[in-house]
Amino acid sequence: MHMADALISPVVGGAGWAATLALAGYSARKIKVAADDTSVPMMGVGAAFVFAAQMLNFTIPGTGSSGHLGGGLILAAMLGPCAAFLAMASILTVQALFFADGGLLALGCNVVNLGFFPCFLAYPLLFRPIAGASPTRARLTAASMVAAIVGLQLGAFGVVLETKLSGITALPMNTFLLMMQPIHLAIGVVEGLATAAVILFVWQARPGILHAGSVRPDADSGAVPKKLVAAFLVAALAMSGALSWFASTKPDGLEWSVAKASGVAQMAAPVAAETTWPAVDAGTSLAGVVGAALTLIVAGLIGLAVRRRFAAKA
Amino acid sequence: MTRLHTGALEIGELDALSRRDSSAHRLDPRAKLLATAVFLATVVSWGRYEIVGLLPLAAFPLVLGAIGRVPCGFVARKLLIAAPFVLVLGAFNPIFDTAPRELAAGIEISGGWISYLSIVLRFGLTVAAALALVAVTGMNRLCAAASILGAPRIFVTQLALLYRYLFVLAAQAQRMSRAAELRAPGRRRMSIALFGSLVGHLLLRTFDRAQRIHLAMRCRGFDGDIPLVRPMRFGPWDAAFLAGWIAFFAAVRVFRLPDLLGGLVLGVWG
Numbered sequence: 001m002h003m004a005d006a007l008i009s010p011v012v013g014g015a016g017w018a019a020t021l022a023l024a025g026y027s028a029r030k031i032k033v034a035a036d037d038t039s040v041p042m043m044g045v046g047a048a049f050v051f052a053a054q055m056l057n058f059t060i061p062g063t064g065s066s067g068h069l070g071g072g073l074i075l076a077a078m079l080g081p082c083a084a085f086l087a088m089a090s091i092l093t094v095q096a097l098f099f100a101d102g103g104l105l106a107l108g109c110n111v112v113n114l115g116f117f118p119c120f121l122a123y124p125l126l127f128r129p130i131a132g133a134s135p136t137r138a139r140l141t142a143a144s145m146v147a148a149i150v151g152l153q154l155g156a157f158g159v160v161l162e163t164k165l166s167g168i169t170a171l172p173m174n175t176f177l178l179m180m181q182p183i184h185l186a187i188g189v190v191e192g193l194a195t196a197a198v199i200l201f202v203w204q205a206r207p208g209i210l211h212a213g214s215v216r217p218d219a220d221s222g223a224v225p226k227k228l229v230a231a232f233l234v235a236a237l238a239m240s241g242a243l244s245w246f247a248s249t250k251p252d253g254l255e256w257s258v259a260k261a262s263g264v265a266q267m268a269a270p271v272a273a274e275t276t277w278p279a280v281d282a283g284t285s286l287a288g289v290v291g292a293a294l295t296l297i298v299a300g301l302i303g304l305a306v307r308r309r310f311a312a313k314a
Numbered sequence: 315m316t317r318l319h320t321g322a323l324e325i326g327e328l329d330a331l332s333r334r335d336s337s338a339h340r341l342d343p344r345a346k347l348l349a350t351a352v353f354l355a356t357v358v359s360w361g362r363y364e365i366v367g368l369l370p371l372a373a374f375p376l377v378l379g380a381i382g383r384v385p386c387g388f389v390a391r392k393l394l395i396a397a398p399f400v401l402v403l404g405a406f407n408p409i410f411d412t413a414p415r416e417l418a419a420g421i422e423i424s425g426g427w428i429s430y431l432s433i434v435l436r437f438g439l440t441v442a443a444a445l446a447l448v449a450v451t452g453m454n455r456l457c458a459a460a461s462i463l464g465a466p467r468i469f470v471t472q473l474a475l476l477y478r479y480l481f482v483l484a485a486q487a488q489r490m491s492r493a494a495e496l497r498a499p500g501r502r503r504m505s506i507a508l509f510g511s512l513v514g515h516l517l518l519r520t521f522d523r524a525q526r527i528h529l530a531m532r533c534r535g536f537d538g539d540i541p542l543v544r545p546m547r548f549g550p551w552d553a554a555f556l557a558g559w560i561a562f563f564a565a566v567r568v569f570r571l572p573d574l575l576g577g578l579v580l581g582v583w584g
Contacts, residue, residue: 001399004400005436005440006433006434007400007403007436010359024469028466028468028469031468039468040475041472041524041525041531042528043472044479044524045475045520046524047476048484049483051480051483052483052484052487053517056491056513058506059506078517089469090476094476094477094480097456098448100392100395100396100441103440103441103444104350104354105358163403168432169362169429170410170411170429171407171410194509194513197506197510197513198510198514200510202514202517209518
């Protein structure tokens with residue numbers, strides 16, 4: 001589902017655009033286009049292919065209703081993450097301009113929801129590992145299903161988050177989540193099946209079309225791939241920002257037991273279970289993000305220290 | 315029967331509109347793009363309960379569409395098609411926000427209805443402005459404007475290619491779908507397996523087509539940039555257009571023009 005301009009605030013829209021522009025610049029730099037490279041026509045025509053494929057409806061088995069392909073995952077399998085991201089961004093641009101699907105201001109958020117999550121997270125972190133170096137029918141199907149489902153769940157959660165942060169709608173977050181996530185679970189299953197059908201056909205007909213990276217093992221399997229780290233960084237920041245809103249202000253079990261043991265009366269209110277969904281508070285989430293960043297820095301330093309120690313030993 | 319969206323035809327109509335001529339069409343696309351961007355930012359900059367302040371902003375899409383001779387019915391149809399998601403989501407506002415707020419002159423209704431009306435207004439304004447922009451500018455010139463304003467060249471080039479080949483591939487998908495229908499009379503629906511095969515074939519042809527296109531472009535001297543036939547010049551009229559509209563948006567945002575107008579009228583009357 002696309003974010004609309006009518007439901008967005010300038011801050012959220014601006015943040016989405018900033019993220020999109022940064023990712024687009026990064027992707028453009030990563031795609032080294034040699035003079036005889038077919039990247040650019042492949043991207044443009046591949047995006048047009050996804051558009052055309054979206055016009056073909058198929059029947060969802062068991063329900064009788066019809067569905068159509070999303071396409072981000074197929075693009076990623078064909079072109080690789082960076083090119084697929086740019087292609088998805090252009091598809092969403094045309095949709096926003098010509099179909100009024102989403103708005104121009106919300107375009108940044110839509111590119112993140114429907115471009116970043118499938119191309120930079122679902123494809124490299126789920127599809128490629130599951131498909132493996134020598135994929136089989138079963139592995140490709142499983143990879144498509146898992147990547148499609150997770151990618152769409154992330155995208156749906158992105159929409160909920162952005163809508164809630166904008167504050168234009170009065171829908172409470174948990175109600176919205178309860179609506180969006182199950183629906184997109186079903187959509188994800190269908191997308192996974194459709195993607196698997198197409199990828200299996202192409203893989204049997206002409207496997208060379210699929211992005212070479214999906215069937216080639218990493219050259220240096222010892223080093224941690226940088227993109228993986230970057231992706232986890234982004235996910236950690238996002239999660240810490242979002243989940244910190246649910247952080248309870250009551251002391252946790254350890255503090256409570258320590259205070260009880262030492263007799264210090266710290267808390268005035270009883271320690272009751274409270275899992276109410278708090279209002280979005282920019283202060284808390286900033287603390288959450290800062291906390292996540294510090295945690296990652298500390299983890300990185302520990303990792304460096306450990307590596308140096310083991311290297312010195314060997 | 316396999317169903318095909320008629321979306322492609324709608325794009326064709328918008329494309330045809332953008333090829334007409336009017337003083338709006340002749341404006342520099344950068345001016346129109348930037349004016350629309352400021353317009354959108356202004357529309358969303360209010361809080362959720364604003365209605366009256368938004369109303370004067372309707373002037374922008376109306377004026378631009380009128381000068382560009384964009385048919386009203388066309389815009390209305392597109393608005394209707396795009397409306398469901400926003401309208402349904404906004405409809406939750408009256409359900410969840412029941413605290414009474416003053417609408418005008420002492421009339422109080424629940425806040426949820428006010429914010430719902432605001433959402434509907436925002437939707438109408440933003441979509442109409444985007445449609446007007448594309449109808450008087452056209453995709454190619456918009457891409458060129460975006461490229462000059464800083465978008466990565468790779469992105470802009472492949473966006474232009476997407477637009478160009480959208481029609482071609484949509485027509486091909488339509489032919490393949492019709493061929494499948496003709497070869498299976500009485501089959502009511504397309505299974506996922508058949509879909510996979512159809513789209514898989516489309517993808518294989520896409521790949522071959524892309525390679526042919528690339529060779530053809532290289533033979534004709536393609537070096538990464540798609541040149542414009544009519545070069546863009548940012549003249550005084552374009553600057554006046556941009557500056558004038560930005561000033562108007564600022565005035566609308568800062569002063570509540572409908573209040574001023576109403577006060578003026580009532581002052582003269584009473």
